[in-house]
Amino acid sequence: MKLLVCISKTPETTAKIAFSDDKTAFIKDGVQFIMNPYDEWYALVRALELKEANGGTVTVLNVGPSSNDIIIRKGLALGADDAVRIDTDPQSAYYTAAQIAEYAKENGYDIILFGKETIDYNGSEVGAMVAEMLNLPFASYVSKLEMTDDKAIVSRDIEGGVEVSEITGAFVLSAAKGLAEQRIANMKGIMMSKRKPLKVVPPSDVENPVSVTGYSLPQGKLGVKMLDPENMDELVRLLHEEAKVI
Amino acid sequence: MAVLVYAETQGNKVKKAALECVFYGKKVADAEGAECIALVLGSANGVEELGNYGADRVIQISDASLDQFDSMVHTSVIGQVVDATSAQTVILAHSSTGKSLLGRLSAKLSAGSVSGVIDVPSYENGFTVKKSVFSGKAIAEFKVKTDKRVLTLSGNSFKPEEIGTRVDVEHMDVTIPTSSVKVIEVKREEGTVPLPEAELVVSAGRGMKGPENWGIIEELANELGATTACSRPVADIGWRPHHEHVGQTGVAIKPNLYIAAGISGAIQHLAGVNNSKVIVVINKDSEAPFFKAADYGVLGDLFEVVPKLTEAVKKFKAGL
Ligand SMILES: Cc1cc2nc3c(=O)[nH]c(=O)nc-3n(C[C@H](O)[C@H](O)[C@H](O)COP(=O)(O)OP(=O)(O)OC[C@H]3O[C@@H](n4cnc5c(N)ncnc54)[C@H](O)[C@@H]3O)c2cc1C
Numbered sequence: 027m028k029l030l031v032c033i034s035k036t037p038e039t040t041a042k043i044a045f046s047d048d049k050t051a052f053i054k055d056g057v058q059f060i061m062n063p064y065d066e067w068y069a070l071v072r073a074l075e076l077k078e079a080n081g082g083t084v085t086v087l088n089v090g091p092s093s094n095d096i097i098i099r100k101g102l103a104l105g106a107d108d109a110v111r112i113d114t115d116p117q118s119a120y121y122t123a124a125q126i127a128e129y130a131k132e133n134g135y136d137i138i139l140f141g142k143e144t145i146d147y148n149g150s151e152v153g154a155m156v157a158e159m160l161n162l163p164f165a166s167y168v169s170k171l172e173m174t175d176d177k178a179i180v181s182r183d184i185e186g187g188v189e190v191s192e193i194t195g196a197f198v199l200s201a202a203k204g205l206a207e208q209r210i211a212n213m214k215g216i217m218m219s220k221r222k223p224l225k226v227v228p229p230s231d232v233e234n235p236v237s238v239t240g241y242s243l244p245q246g247k248l249g250v251k252m253l254d255p256e257n258m259d260e261l262v263r264l265l266h267e268e269a270k271v272i
Numbered sequence: 273m274a275v276l277v278y279a280e281t282q283g284n285k286v287k288k289a290a291l292e293c294v295f296y297g298k299k300v301a302d303a304e305g306a307e308c309i310a311l312v313l314g315s316a317n318g319v320e321e322l323g324n325y326g327a328d329r330v331i332q333i334s335d336a337s338l339d340q341f342d343s344m345v346h347t348s349v350i351g352q353v354v355d356a357t358s359a360q361t362v363i364l365a366h367s368s369t370g371k372s373l374l375g376r377l378s379a380k381l382s383a384g385s386v387s388g389v390i391d392v393p394s395y396e397n398g399f400t401v402k403k404s405v406f407s408g409k410a411i412a413e414f415k416v417k418t419d420k421r422v423l424t425l426s427g428n429s430f431k432p433e434e435i436g437t438r439v440d441v442e443h444m445d446v447t448i449p450t451s452s453v454k455v456i457e458v459k460r461e462e463g464t465v466p467l468p469e470a471e472l473v474v475s476a477g478r479g480m481k482g483p484e485n486w487g488i489i490e491e492l493a494n495e496l497g498a499t500t501a502c503s504r505p506v507a508d509i510g511w512r513p514h515h516e517h518v519g520q521t522g523v524a525i526k527p528n529l530y531i532a533a534g535i536s537g538a539i540q541h542l543a544g545v546n547n548s549k550v551i552v553v554i555n556k557d558s559e560a561p562f563f564k565a566a567d568y569g570v571l572g573d574l575f576e577v578v579p580k581l582t583e584a585v586k587k588f589k590a591g592l
Contacts (some may be wrong), residue, residue, distance in 0.1 A: 032523045089410070120358075120385065139478075149388075150374075158378075166343070187466075189458045190459070192454045203517065219510050236386065237417070242410065242411045244411060247564070247565055250566040250567065253514065258580040258584035262581070262584040269527040269567065272472070
């Protein structure tokens, strides 16, 4: 099986989110970046498990500048066979998806895996876009994936439950919690990752349809009102009369 | 010109998220000087009520094959309706279904997309619209440069109001492609509102000490008609199911009321819940960071406070 796992770089979860004075740029100084958790913990690990069980190859792909190589090497250290970096800034979901689709269509993958969303822009869009661009079925929010000889059985997380379906042929999926268990790279993996191939390819010409024009911070809370733990009637009264939520 | 709203259904009924989208779609349509058209795929009943919430027209393609969801098939059909109605803006719910369609439609229509918008667009400097980013830690304004655009509307951002009247349901001829996805079964927990759609949420964390103690959380949730949630470690150690895990790497929610008991309020937890309208924190540690993000705080032992709160809610409901 030929598996492609698309990985993204995101700020670390405790990163301070701050913007330039004119509020048009996210300040990256001092921010540590990581592989997007959904890509690493679930999509990549499940792909590695499938390879271990059925043979095949796992390629990790990232759209980004050379400073992303450190994250790509982590994917190789975890067990991917080789890597591809499309050498351009991921300007928007559409722009990024078009780059991935352009590369993937030349290479005929059986499954293309994504995390369900990135923890920075939370778009949940790239996987679906790639599926449409390649005219493939898309299984989103997959928390379970089993392969039979000719079919994939996927469980998709839907509101309040799961939907189980069968897919024949190549497809695209987005990974949710439950699909696999996070792995930690070992020393051998890290050593080997340095010798694995990382191919850098030039970007395709794609017009970017969307851009960010500004940022703001959400309205903070005005301050907490502390209540007497013996008097929960008062809390209920406030929730009803003051906050008007019950 | 038209604003096309994909009105999601479940079990033959229009979903609440569909009413929110139609209500929002009408606002967008008014701003764009366009008609608001609601589109229903599959055999749901009672879809003329979408008119009440702002749809000028309702189109239903009631082919039963559309009752099963395949993003590829649904995208093809919605794309045909976009062409037939000359829709410029397409609006979907920010749900598992809507999000699966958003990217596909963007690619199909070569339209810019924004997922999880929280406000009506502005037209001052082209088409711009806001969404929450960094898992709720910030808000970004996106500009869409294409003529067509596709948006998903973040749930609970607008409260749908009855602003229109019932309209006759129209049919439209479309070509429905064959699907390579076969849905075998759909398992849903009946009787509770799913977490992403819940207006009231009661959540608990490691302060609960063990899964056997969750009864008090469930009782409070039952009394309020709320949905239960939990912090990540609690789901990871198997005290609670994964789908209850809220936060930066779990479900992001924005209910009207979020009650957190025995949760410290780590930054990754807050990221997924800090857009809740009102937050109540119950914790025995006055230094718990969650108090800084709360509207109401109770400093005390949750094993005493939660049952008291449940009693107080009972009394309140009885007095209504
Ligand atoms: C990459 C990454 C992603 C993460 N994503 C998430 C996420 O999505 N969601 C998430 O929740 N976490 C996430 N975390 C974990 C997060 O950092 C915290 O560890 C976690 O939220 C803590 O859970 P908790 O509040 O239940 O437990 P604790 O931090 O152990 O807090 C327990 C709290 O209960 C209180 N308590 C104990 N006993 C009582 C009592 N009897 N009465 C009242 N209060 C009591 C304590 O004072 C304490 O404040 C993530 C971490 C990382 C590194």
